Amino acid sequence: MSAIIEIIQGIxxxxxxxxNVYIWVIIITALLSFVNPDPYNPIVQFLYRITNPAYSFVRRFMRTDMSGLDFAPLIIIVGLQIIVVILSTLLYKL
Incomplete structure (x- = not known):
């Protein structure tokens, strides 16, 4: 039985x-939005393709653009941190 618990904890x-990696990708993309990078750069395109679905999901339910600042990355990061805390607690209790 303990082997199954260890597998679940590992997964x-x-x-x-x-x-956590996705949180860092969101942070990098948010910082890139301040410098306005080359939109034809493959790395920039990759980052935007990964983060835009999450941004559009949040924007569908609430207005995130206030005073010229987009708060969608902050909302997503807070939500993901809540998920990490809950998941860590559940895995620790096993």
């Missing part, structure tokens, strides 16, 4: 790590 740890 959960990988999932938490992926969420």
């Amino acid at each position: 959960g740890g990988i999932f938490i790590s992926l969420i």
